[in-house]
Amino acid sequence: MRRALELAARGRATGPNPRVGCVLLDADGTVSAEGFHAGAGTPHAEVAALTALAGPETGLTAVVTLEPCSHTGRTPPCTQALLAAGVARVVVAADDPNPQAAGGAAVLRAAGVDVETGLLAAESGALNERWTAAVRRGRPWVTWKWASTLDGRSAAADGSSRWITSAAARADVHRLRAAHDAVLVGTGTALADDPALTVRADGTEVAGEQPLRVVLGHRELPPHARLRDARAPLRQLRTHDPHEALAALAAEEVRTVLLEGGPTVAAAFWRAGLVDEVVCYLAPALLGAGPLAVGDLGVTGMPDIARLALRDVVRVGDDVRLTARPLPPVAPGAGDPTTTHPAVHQEASSVHRDR
Structure with missing residues (x-):
């Protein structure tokens, strides 16, 4: 066996x-x-x-x-x-x-x-x-990926964001894309960044089938948008409802989705309870101002804090990649989930560091 x-x-x-x-x-x-x-x-x-x-x-x-x-x-x-x-x-x-x-x-x-x-x-x-998980739930597995500085910024005050992370981390993101059926962004990211969302190595698309490129929202993409090129398929889901979006993708037998942003769309998936894993690339850099990498998660006080179980820590170039999964909510008076939840202790031994 x-x-x-x-x-x-x-x-x-x-x-x-x-x-x-x-x-x-x-x-x-x-x-x-x-x-x-x-x-x-x-x-x-x-x-x-x-x-x-x-x-x-x-x-x-x-x-x-x-x-x-x-x-x-x-x-x-x-x-x-x-x-x-x-x-x-x-x-x-x-x-x-x-x-x-x-x-x-x-x-x-x-x-x-x-x-x-x-x-x-x-x-x-x-x-x-x-x-x-995708088959049992009737929806794709969702991995939320983002990159930020140590102070949680995804871009500078003038809106520029290239590049927060190292070339090694960006190459690692392409390997992450290749491990998913679809890559999803909102129309805000699609219009502001004009991303290609393809899997590339040294700037060139890799051979073989590319992930489905998915844009969530009602605004139209311009005719010249890179997402409209022939390098990979495109699906525009004209909705803001994460449940509706995943149902449409499940109907096409999409099993895994890489959620790349922006922060508003990603936060909507989180609030809907539809994030299965988080992958954060953390750069040893500071901006002090500029857009935050994470949007409003609906947390208003410490009792609502969103806890995650850390599964993996790896140095990638000069950056650090952290992989974690959401912990279930803890009932009032149940104690600190970072010390009481069994998943934390179970995963602790799997954390490793590339020195």
Whole structure:
């Protein structure tokens, strides 16, 4: 199963489908074939492994990181492929949370296949954490990214903002973009900055599919806007409602969204409870005046303070990247969440520093 998880990790981290790996064992427990899912429209891991077999075999065991699908989508059901190949036993790490595809284990058992589930389920869940959350919630996973000076400014008093962070941090942002299905900004940012919102390396667009560029708001983009070019698809959602925006993206099977700003739009997502992770690039610099990087979060006093669980601290060039996740609200009188919430203690050991 650990080998199957390694194979799954080779799959595409973005797109509508999860990452899945499969190892086929012969009747003696020897590996006969391997496979993984490379992305939507390509063979699923089980079919890829079966195709890699040198020839027909009996008594096969399929070790799969996710429950084999039982429905016809872009490809036929994996359960039928396993049955047609005469697989005798299937070992599954995690159940499929997608109601459209779940039920494969039951189908296989009904056909007389020996099925075991739950082996390294936590590891499989971690591999597809954002995809699983998106499927279960019916909306994309949202990562809020921003960059600021030590005094929390996103630009100088005259509005100039290039560049607050180092070249290394900006390159890291492009890797972050590449890990998401869509990049979202408001019309204010789109009109003021004329961003491209593409994934680039050394100033040049990387090869392959680019994230969907999403603009939230009613104002029209000018015809010459860089967001209108052919380098990546564009979707303008003419609404200010974050729930409505994510519902529209979910309908297009967008699983992950990188929220890049500006502060007003980002704060609206936060107030709506729709931010799953925060990534902040903090530059060792001071401006003393200028626009704040974060807008009004609805906090009026210390009892309402927005607490986050720190998951990762990494030095990137001369800057620091902090990754954190919102903590659930603490009931009045429950104590200081920074010392009492279990998530804080759980994550403390994962924080590391690049020296």
